Amino acid sequence: MHSIFKDVTQNIQFTGDLKHDIYLFLSANNCSKTAEHCMDVGTEARRIALLFDANPEAAEISGWLHDISAVFPNNQRIVVSRELQIEVLPEEEFFPMIIHQKLSKAMAKDIFKITDTEILDAVGCHTTLRARSTQLDQVLFVADKVAWDQPGEPPYIQKLHRSLKISLAHGAFSYIQFLWERKDTLKVVHPWLKEAYEEMKHIENSNHSQKRFE
Template sequence: MHDYEPLVRGWQKTNDVASDAQSLLCLHGCEHTFFHSKRVAHEAARLANVFGVDPQAAMTAGYLHDISAVYPNQVRIEVAESLGIEILPEEKAFPMIIHQKISKAMARDLFSIKDSAILSAIECHTTLKTNPSRLDLVLFVADKIEWDQTGTPPYVQQLIPELEKSLERAAHVYLSHLWEQREKLRVVHPWLRDAYLDLSRGTSYVSEGGECI
């Protein structure tokens, strides 16, 4: 059983997700992550309104998707093990990727998030997965638009026009961007591979008229 006590010592929880995410991240020197998360939360809410998803759920997922930044990279596998999280070989080789699963556990355990759709979106926001929900896609795309690095995302000029057609097409732009340089990546996460292949086949695409194709 994971002990959160050292992590939350000095944290004043108010039960307001945005405020509590900010205070916990800033308590651990992760101000940059909070400002990224705030941008993602607002972009996710905007996309949710466009695509018929609950904007409050999208905003909650956005604020909490990177909450595990409070754990340094070098301890994430140990933390995941203590939380009972299934650890894939690719995650053990490149622990940064497992932050999405740890964030899900923290959202559930520390922020009392019980909505399975929100937890699912947090859990796959970096890699996506096969058969994603609308909220999964909203958070994934918002995170890629409001990325946490400097400058303009190299794929965004292709992503935005596709977003006017569907969330799936926008997600596929980013997945294709990674897939084309997969030989240079430290690892290719199986969820990402499966999501890319799934969307490449068009099995999850929705036409402009809203009909599945």
């Protein structure tokens, strides 16, 4: 394990029960709210995976892991990422919160010994998605938006649920489009989000075409 993780792991007795250990890890580092959110996203990811014949175990695990980097506050994330030799994009340096997806991926591999590339990659793009996203990427991306960690109902949730009735990709794109329509109000537009939007925007066009012929 990398030495930079010593302070966040030194007082924890890991048991080998992944769900328990993730919850314990976050709670022990004063991230109890995030621990609950990760458990909720794991549950939601499993539910969505079952709807679309994705791997429910992998989906649930990716949900548990996706925000484990919360143990590092925003003002430490760029330094920690560079120490781990994670590529830091200009947008991430300007708005360090958004690099937490890459940092969670690295921590899942190093601290929790995850070797499944699909799980790691889904964790690594759960906030922005990415071009050529996998089914598991989209499952986790959508689950995180459904099981959001803020008060009240998400403003995008009704459209997302309607879109999910068409396909998983429609569900994922509905949230990307929600952000894209408000991109001038975002702190940054992450290049991965832009690439995902450019790749998937045909989904909305095809949906409109379908409605015209119904």
